[in-house]
Amino acid sequence: MDNQKIIELSNITVKYGEKVAISNINLDIEQGEFIGVIGPNGSGKTTLLKLILGLLKPASGRIKIFGKQGRLIGRLRSKIGYIPQNPEIDRYFPIKVIDVAMMGRYAKYGFFRNPGKEDKKIVIESLEKVGMKDYIFTPFGQLSSGQQQRVSVARVLAQQPEMFLLDEPTANIDMGTQDVIINLITEIHKTQNITTFYVAHEINLLTQYLDRIICLNQSIFKVGPPKEVLNEEVLRDLYKVNVTMFPHKGHYFFLVG
Amino acid sequence: MEIGGFLNLVFVQKSLLVSVLVGLICSLLGVFVILRGLSFMSVGIANAAFAGVALGFILGLNPIACGLIISLCTALLIGHISQRAELKLDASIGIFFAFTMAIGFFLMGLLPGQAEELRHYLFGTLILPSPFEIKLLISTTIIVIIAILLFFKEFYFITYNQDLAEASGLPATFLFYFLLCLVAVSIVSSLKAVGELLVTAMIIIPAASACQLTYNIRKALWLSAIFGITSSFLGIWLSFYLNIKKGLTVPTGAVMVIIATLIFFLAVSLSPKRGKGGYL
Numbered sequence: 001m002d003n004q005k006i007i008e009l010s011n012i013t014v015k016y017g018e019k020v021a022i023s024n025i026n027l028d029i030e031q032g033e034f035i036g037v038i039g040p041n042g043s044g045k046t047t048l049l050k051l052i053l054g055l056l057k058p059a060s061g062r063i064k065i066f067g068k069q070g071r072l073i074g075r076l077r078s079k080i081g082y083i084p085q086n087p088e089i090d091r092y093f094p095i096k097v098i099d100v101a102m103m104g105r106y107a108k109y110g111f112f113r114n115p116g117k118e119d120k121k122i123v124i125e126s127l128e129k130v131g132m133k134d135y136i137f138t139p140f141g142q143l144s145s146g147q148q149q150r151v152s153v154a155r156v157l158a159q160q161p162e163m164f165l166l167d168e169p170t171a172n173i174d175m176g177t178q179d180v181i182i183n184l185i186t187e188i189h190k191t192q193n194i195t196t197f198y199v200a201h202e203i204n205l206l207t208q209y210l211d212r213i214i215c216l217n218q219s220i221f222k223v224g225p226p227k228e229v230l231n232e233e234v235l236r237d238l239y240k241v242n243v244t245m246f247p248h249k250g251h252y253f254f255l256v257g
Numbered sequence: 258m259e260i261g262g263f264l265n266l267v268f269v270q271k272s273l274l275v276s277v278l279v280g281l282i283c284s285l286l287g288v289f290v291i292l293r294g295l296s297f298m299s300v301g302i303a304n305a306a307f308a309g310v311a312l313g314f315i316l317g318l319n320p321i322a323c324g325l326i327i328s329l330c331t332a333l334l335i336g337h338i339s340q341r342a343e344l345k346l347d348a349s350i351g352i353f354f355a356f357t358m359a360i361g362f363f364l365m366g367l368l369p370g371q372a373e374e375l376r377h378y379l380f381g382t383l384i385l386p387s388p389f390e391i392k393l394l395i396s397t398t399i400i401v402i403i404a405i406l407l408f409f410k411e412f413y414f415i416t417y418n419q420d421l422a423e424a425s426g427l428p429a430t431f432l433f434y435f436l437l438c439l440v441a442v443s444i445v446s447s448l449k450a451v452g453e454l455l456v457t458a459m460i461i462i463p464a465a466s467a468c469q470l471t472y473n474i475r476k477a478l479w480l481s482a483i484f485g486i487t488s489s490f491l492g493i494w495l496s497f498y499l500n501i502k503k504g505l506t507v508p509t510g511a512v513m514v515i516i517a518t519l520i521f522f523l524a525v526s527l528s529p530k531r532g533k534g535g536y537l
Binding site: 053055075076077078080082084089090092093094095096099100103104106107112114115139159 | 292407409410411413414417418420421422423424425426427468471472473474476477
């Protein structure tokens with residue numbers, strides 16, 4: 001079933017109290033698309049992800065996820081591998097790397113069942129993919145933020161989802177780890193054809209892999225393949241700052257100034 | 258006092274059974290309470306339980322049953338406020354905490370004849386719980402242990418990150434309310450033995466001590482249970498000694514909490530999380 005619509009949003013508006021977070025969003029996403037989402041702080045990027053996850057109710061509009069009408073609830077959410085922004089954690093919280101990654105398996109079952117050998121195998125494989133196999137029994141709070149993010153990626157890999165929703169997974173981490181995470185996600189996207197939503201500030205790292213990019217500023221400002229959508233003018237209007245475009249190895253890079 | 262002779266007294270045996278169960282349920286739930294950041298919330302629930310007990314006396318109803326209902330309602334209400342997050346959580350609990358305590362003391366003032374009996378619920382007592390209270394405590398213990406066995410992974414996930422648990426497809430909000438209800442029931446069941454002013458200490462301190470010593474959640478639960486039972490057992494035992502042998506009037510809750518706190522200081526000083534060495 002090629003080109004199956006996996007997300008359909010029509011005329012969606014989300015409000016926090018009186019404040020409009022996103023408005024009048026119309027968007028169809030097909031199975032297997034790699035979508036980037038950019039926009040200034042407060043433009044509604046995280047809101048868009050939470051809406052897709054079913055954590056937020058739209059004030060108006062219609063939403064269909066996995067072909068199902070209405071807000072996504074319960075077990076269906078376990079089909080989505082979600083990495084939230086800056087997960088903060090108490091350094092002394094009694095949790096080890098393997099426990100965090102194992103949480104990706106929790107929603108696979110109903111109540112009363114604990115993960116077994118098969119789950120452990122999947123979790124360890126996932127940790128191996130992100131280069132964290134040597135740390136499985138290390139307390140999670142003792143890791144660097146880059147290592148913690150690798151473990152978060154391992155958690156969503158262990159979940160074996162049908163869709164990734166990634167909220168700035170490469171924010172505040174070093175270039176090496178950024179590279180590992182982006183390579184891993186693009187690799188999995190390519191081999192398993194998993195629909196991927198990637199919210200990012202650092203557009204340069206990503207554009208070459210994206211099928212489409214969404215420029216969000218409460219409503220959809222521009223959407224389409226990066227080569228068609230991104231230019232100096234669009235980014236200047238989006239971020240209210242002067243941007244210069246540089247060609248490099250067949251792609252375009254953008255710098256402020 | 259000889260321990261052998263002491264243990265032979267029937268009412269001592271019953272009191273010790275009560276102390277062990279109280280220590281067990283409070284300390285087990287305590288691990289989830291402190292990790293989820295609900296310590297302050299549990300104080301509010303305890304105050305509401307006491308207000309409920311006082312209300313029971315006034316209405317001529319079973320005070321513990323009344324305390325149970327009021328504390329469950331309060332737990333759900335505080336939980337609801339915390340989920341809405343319209344007011345900063347510590348502020349909203351601060352208001353509740355003071356309000357429920359004020360109500361409790363106000364009702365206590367309406368009952369001058371029963372002030373002495375109500376004092377037991379405030380500070381804890383050696384006087385034997387009624388058969389109803391013992392039955393409640395035993396049922397609560399069974400419920401708490403079964404709930405933790407059945408929902409261990411879910412409770413662990415919501416204490417680690419409730420939003421993520423919800424996003425992963427677990428009914429995290431429901432589990433959060435369920436956890437709060439377990440806390441409320443445990444507080445009411447422990448109320449007479451420990452007293453409302455200190456019952457939350459029996460929830461928080463053993464669990465905090467355990468978390469000083471390990472990064473493994475299962476070990477934290479075991480250690481917390483050991484510390485909780487030790488504190489409450491020694492607390493009751495020492496209260497008997499001081500009150501019956503020495504003729505003092507030391508509240509049992511106070512003795513338990515002092516012992517629990519001594520264990521906490523010991524745990525902190527031995528904690529690998531603050532210094533060198535391996536963890537359990």
